[in-house]
Amino acid sequence: QPGNPAQPGVAPQPGSPAQPGVAGPQGYPAYPPQGYGQPYGTPRPQGYAGQPAQPPYGSSFGAAASGQSGAPYGASQTQPTLPLGGQQAAAGTDTKKKSGAGKVVGLLVAAAIVGGAAGLGGSAAGFALFAPTASAPQSGPATVTVNDTGSVNQTTAIAAKVVPSVVTISASSGSSGGTGSGVVLTEDGYVVTNTHVVTLDGATGNAAIRVTTSDGQVYDATVVGTDPTYDLAVIKLEDASGLTPIRFGDSSKLNVGDQTVAVGAPLGLSNTVTTGIVSALNRSIEIASSAAPDSSAQDGEQDDEGGQENGQEGPFFFDFGQGQSPQQTADTIKIAVIQTDAAINPGNSGGALVDSEGKLIGINVAIATAGGSGGESGSIGVGFSIPSTIVKRISDEIIADGAATHGLLGATVQAAASVEGSTITGAYIKEITAGGAAAAAGLQPGDTVTAFNGTPVTDATDLTAQVRAVAAGSKATVTFVRDGRTQTVDVTLGSLPTE
Known part of the structure; x- marks a missing residue:
């Protein structure tokens, strides 16, 4: 009958919600803590405590x-x-x-x-x-x-x-x-x-x-x-x-x-x-x-x-x-x-x-x-x-x-560790594409890129992945080493061709 106490293991009577992050009734834990959804001890609808649930x-x-x-x-x-x-x-x-x-x-x-x-x-x-x-x-x-x-x-x-x-x-x-x-x-x-x-x-x-x-x-x-x-x-x-x-x-x-x-x-x-x-x-x-x-997206x-x-x-x-x-x-x-x-x-x-x-x-x-x-x-x-x-x-x-869309730097690069005489890791710039983003920013062959937007770059794969992750036309900060001195430059990326 309505008003009978809930049996062990079931939810409490409506009106006695469990507090977030603390144990519910009958040892039923309120989980998880920190307000994750509703507290686990929250009373169920449809008379869960006193009448059969539909x-x-x-x-x-x-x-x-x-x-x-x-x-x-x-x-x-x-x-x-x-x-x-x-x-x-x-x-x-x-x-x-x-x-x-x-x-x-x-x-x-x-x-x-x-x-x-x-x-x-x-x-x-x-x-x-x-x-x-x-x-x-x-x-x-x-x-x-x-x-x-x-x-x-x-x-x-x-x-x-x-x-x-x-x-x-x-x-x-x-x-x-x-x-x-x-x-x-x-x-x-x-x-x-x-x-x-x-x-x-x-x-x-x-x-x-x-x-x-x-x-x-x-x-x-x-x-x-x-x-x-x-x-x-x-x-x-x-x-x-x-x-x-x-x-x-x-x-x-x-x-x-x-x-x-x-x-x-x-x-x-x-x-x-x-x-x-x-x-x-x-x-x-x-x-x-x-x-x-039928795609030519990679040329x-x-x-x-x-x-x-x-x-x-x-x-x-x-x-x-x-x-x-x-x-x-x-x-x-x-x-x-x-x-x-x-x-x-x-x-x-x-x-x-x-x-x-x-x-x-x-x-x-x-x-x-x-x-x-x-x-x-x-x-x-x-x-x-x-x-x-x-x-x-x-x-x-x-x-x-x-x-x-995907960014394009406009440079041919390789792992700096593979370059004879190199003492650092990074993406070594072999060539610069005329009119590309790297050229416009003043990057030069022989520079070694060591970070892109603050993310460390250890080889050519790192640099490519980071450049492609951002949209075409994005502005990025490139950290590079030239003649033993670390420098930064802002670059406006080009657009990777899709056809």
Whole structure:
């Protein structure tokens, strides 16, 4: 009857909310502290303390964590089927938005099916493992499962907040296909991911795109624009509404050692959550270009900062997330990244890397492998994410204009350490392009660039990545050494050609 005391383990009577950061009733901890969403001990609606809650069970866990509607609270809800292959349904199936239905399968069972259908390690390049195709769609968890509400930790709260903003992307072209991840930017369906996800590692420019949200809704999607220079792309879900956009954090304020949480669909296993820390900042890597075959976005003129001048024949770091060999090309791109030890694997491409508040700090893009390109690849604790500040600029430009711009210094550079007689690290300027930004700023051949906008530069890859990270026409401060003396100069960057 109304007024009876709540039983142990349930929420308090309405009107006695738990204080933020302190224990709730019956030892139910209010989590997490510092005002993270609503206090965990907040009374549930629908008479949670004195009368049976109506479906869904109590309030949504997503609402408790973020103040927005989320997945149904409780682990007993029926979970939708999440197709893991490049094709979402058999021929003749209606391609309009629909929800799947099915039961949660155990991780070991799902892993066994993935291994059996894909042949783990069986792709031609030894990385980017396939998930099952349309003939064997698999089930996957649609929400964050919470079995013991009395011991919820911070990662659980972060996951509940972020999972609704991360989607699984299936791309297919003919008999080829694969899966990756994406992050929701707007409630009406703009999603950011990697170019190599929507181009099948650069194999095609017209892949069919299907997107599954965390709650099992399936949408067709079209490519709004790709940016092969930084391996980012934006797609738009058709007829979407009410999605949960990610909240952006400021990647420029990160410290080494900060907590990270990666959310995505490794090996096609949707809604997977892994944790780690920021292992390094201001890291620059070189990876294979994922530009589609009909794109000429990477020509010789654009390679003026870096090229192969750093002595590497090709990238040690590999794209991941698709199920076939990447496009055979000698083109590479240089990008600035966050390094993390959170486990990210093939299929995490385009997924979210978030901080301790569940805010986006990066888009997962690549991993380092211990062997060559012919061996298997998987997490060895060295993963890379494109910083959120770069993601925000590029995705905003793609949504507004269909493409993004990138800075151009107008100089041919190489690693200073490779120059005979050099005693410092940096980007050594070999040549200056007449009429370019470097020439206008007074930079000269023989100068060694040691910092760009305050970020240390140790070789040509560092400088190229930093220059490309900013928009065309941006003003930048370049620190360089000439005749043993450190100097600075302000540069107005040119525009990297896109055609």
